[in-house]
Amino acid sequence: MHSPSTEHVRRLNEHLDIHFDRSWFDEMEARIQKNGPWDDRTKFELAYEAEQASLVRSFDELLCLAHIPQLKPLPHQIETAKKVLHQMRGRAILADEVGLGKTIEAGLVIKEYLVRGLVRKVLILVPASLVLQWVRELNQKFGIPAVAQKKEYMWKTCDIIVASIDTAKRDPHRDIVLGEEYDMLVVDEAHKLKNKKTSNYKFVLELRKKYCMLLTATPVQNDLGELYNLITLLKPGQLGGQGQFAANFVVGKRLPKNEDKLQEELAKVMIRNRRSDGEMEFTKRVVKNIPLTLSPDERALYDGVCNFVRGRYEESRGDLGSMLSLVTLQREVCSSRDAVFVTLVNLFKKTAEDSPLRPKIWELVELIRNVKSNTKAEKTLELIRAIGDKTIVFTEYRASQEYLLAFLKERNITAVPYRGGMNRGKKDWMMDLFRNRAQVMVATEAGGEGINLQFCHHIINFDLPWNPMRVEQRIGRVHRLGQTEDVHIFNLSTVGTIEEHILSLLHEKINMFEMVIGGLDTILERFEKQTSLESSLFKMWAEAKSDEDIRRQLDRLGDSFRHIREEVEQERKERARLGAILNAVGQSVPPEAEVNP
Amino acid sequence: MNARQVQKFVMRYLEATDCHIVEKHPAYVTVKLSPEADKRLTNRSYYWSFVERTGAPPETMTFTFVFDPDKLKAEAEAKQRQSEAKSRQSAASPQASQLLGPSGQPIAGDSILSRYFGITPAPLGTGRIPREEVTFGSKRLLQLFDVVKAEGRHVQLFEEPSAADRRSAESSGYVSYLMVNVKIELACDMKRDELHSFGVDLSTGELHESFIETVAGKKLTPRLPPRVYIARPAVSLTRARTIVEQHVEKLLKRYDHSWAAAAHERLMDELSRVDGYYEDAVKAAGDEVRREVEKQWNKRREEIDWQYRPKIRVSVINGGLFHLKRP
Secondary structure: OOOOOOEEEEEEEOOEEEEEEOHHHHHHHHHHHOOOOOOOHHHHHHHHHHHHHOOOOOOOOOOHHHHOOOOOOOHHHHHHHHHHHHOOOOEEEEOOOOOOOHHHHHHHHHHHHHHOOOOOOEEEEEOHHHHHHHHHHHHHHHOOOOEEOOOOOHHHHOOEEEEEHHHHOOOOHHHHHHHOEEEEEEEOOHHHHOOOOOHHHHHHHHOEEEEEEEEOOOOOOOOHHHHHHHHHHHOOOOOOOHHHHHHHHEEEOOEEOOHHHHHHHHHOOEEOOEEOOOHHHOOOEEEEEEEEOOOHHHHHHHHHHHHHHHHHHHHOOOOOHHHHHHHHHHHHOOOOHHHHHHHHHHHHHHOOOOOOHHHHHHHHHHHHHHOOOOHHHHHHHHHHHHHOOOEEEEOOOHHHHHHHHHHHHHOOOOEEEEOOOOOHHHHHHHHHHHHHOOOEEEEOOOOOOOOOOOOOOEEEEOOOOOOHHHHHHHHHHHOOOOOOOOEEEEEEEEOOOHHHHHHHHHHHHOOOOOOOOOOHHHHHHHHOOOOOHHHHHHHHHHHOOOHHHHHHHHHHHHHHHHHHHHHHHHHHHHHHHHHHHHHOOOOEEOHHHOOOO | OOHHHHHHHHHHHHHHOOOEEEEEOOOEEEEEOOHHHHHHHOOOHHHHHHHHHHOOOOOOOEEEEEOOHHHHHHHHHHHHHHHHHHHHHHOOOHHHOOOEOOOOOEOOOOHHHHHHOOOOOOOOOOOOOOEEEOOOOOHHHHHHHHHHHHHOOEEEEEEOOOHHHHHOOOOEOEEEEEEEEEEEEEEOOOEEEEEEEEEEEOOOOOEEOOHHHHHHOOOEEOOOOOOEOOOOOOOOHHHHHHHHHHHHHHHHHOOOOHHHHHHHHHHHHHHHHHHHHHHHHHHHOOHHHHHHHHHHHHHHHHHHHHHHOOEEEEEEEEEEEEEEEOO
């Protein structure tokens, strides 16, 4: 925006000026006066060649692709970048569905502007947990020298900075950031800016920016006003003033009118690519439940732990608050003796020395010592050998994971670990090893970003989480777009244990494994309004008088789940009309266009 | 720039800065940097200030720059196939054959796990020479671009007299030119560049185009050759600047500037959209926030101007005095 003092301006026509930069001549004058120093001829020629090579020869060709040979963007991503650059003129809402590569699209646009010399200073505001991931992607995939904001001075010294909005809007950063002029502002997870009364919204509104991209997979969550607010950040007046907007486009909170016109206006500022839908395109899930009978020594341990847990539960008169470790114990005993051992030892350490509990705990530890067989691990090994292909084994417990790794290693099966606590680099390394060298991955974590394992289509659930969301996450790592094979899921469950009931709830009552449940998170949120599913399950188990009792209770849980699910589906249908408008903005992307890591 | 052009570019820089080429391969080069190149490329200002203050002998870094990763990979694979074929022939006895895992890959003493748990150290790679891919768009090449752009801005060069000239009794006649390499940037919310090389004859003020090509084949030296007389230029630097600027202006006048007209129209459109929004907003605002809203309005108008206003920037990327033999 500012012009240097050595600039000489000449008017070319009514709306075009030529700005001559004369600084080179001033320096030349000085060198002639002092007769040098003169630069080297080769460097002089190379400088000319360098300028020639980085010359922007036309207004509208996409140059950045030549600069990122290692990245092969998908057709819809290139299409989107072009649209942002040439039609939306660098101000856009990127509203692709999750997993279609909004970051790649944003990266392409930033890179293009950098290459063209239209952008130097870039501010990227993202949730704190995504800062490093953004920096990494921009560095590695795009060769964009982005840095994570750590120190106050960096706002001024670093041209391309990634920061969390919560940091940026706080003192002492706030005034510095608001004092800068950003050639490009990017806000990820921009739906967090839907409310114009929040400090985040006001902060972003105050920022000075030339180009701007807002990234969100859910531009509208509850009502149309949210979309209006987002667009006002980007291009105030695009949908008219507040009053005009309400009069022209809104009937009810979720009910638009003049849909064609609204769609047309939206298409000017928003791009929404979505999967060419939906659930039909997924390959099949083939579920096999494998009932296992515990060996006598394992059975003895299981019964011992059950009695112990029930005893404690009755003593505490149903107070669930203090029962957390008991819940854990009850679940771990279904996984492996190693898992239950770690918790028992910790419990032992925490118990007072004179407590009557101590000998009881010790008895259980003795029982563990007697366990010689491991029915589940043997079965897992058998399955892995029979599969003879990449297999991912999920367990809830770190101890079980380590046990399994050692167990498989002794039997000459290459397996790599994967867990939440690993840093990004290690996670990537483990994924690489699994892809290229190891047959098996033993994972404790399924959530989190960037774990795409479409090259594998066998899952063994060594034990089951009690939370359906986590079950879905596990399967979702493998059974996603881009998976070309049917996915085989093996559920290990031990007969006559709590696990059997959990499996029956998840499989038969909720029908968790065979289909993708839309809006599972919403369903669960409502389902768990009072207490979490986990604690109601535990309570049910601890209080049940008989197996029959449990089964009845499970039926009731399953019924209410189904009920909520129907309710949610109904609402989704209502919302579909609004969704259809959003979806008309952009193209649908064939399923093979899933973004690979 | 393709891989070959990048390679040529980098090699010319390395040679110009007296770097020591350790190994040269069609796809890569291993080079021990000269102190000059090391200072520019390795970002070790602390180390260099230490060397300078203590007078310790400097130890420069060695790099392997890979220009054609695909070629190198293909070569390595071919080599591996060859050696595999060889080992298959020699390993006829069953003990020597590799143990295969269930999915067919060899089990190499479980090195993945042992490495993960830190039992056996990872095998040392190719020594401690950092290996880098230098392709178009890579950080290293961009850095090199910046280095040469900063260090190749002003030159003074003399054409070397031929042997015949040297023998002749008369001193050769020389003409001085000011070479000015100009970048023209036509920018609105999008942008396009042009590069021009002008040479201004400093005795007549005549301007030549594509001057860099005129000079390209000539033998040039930074030192004044013996028995060469350079006349004092009749045209001053300021005058030469005016000649160049006027020429550029004339050049640009002839261009089709519909791009600027279109950008100007967009600018007006955008301004009226923002104005429409804020006129309403200001009316609706209470007294206490009105000033705030007006400030915001102003800010948005500035941003739009910044984004769309078409303009042409003309800057000199480099140039210098060229004293050439009279043709």
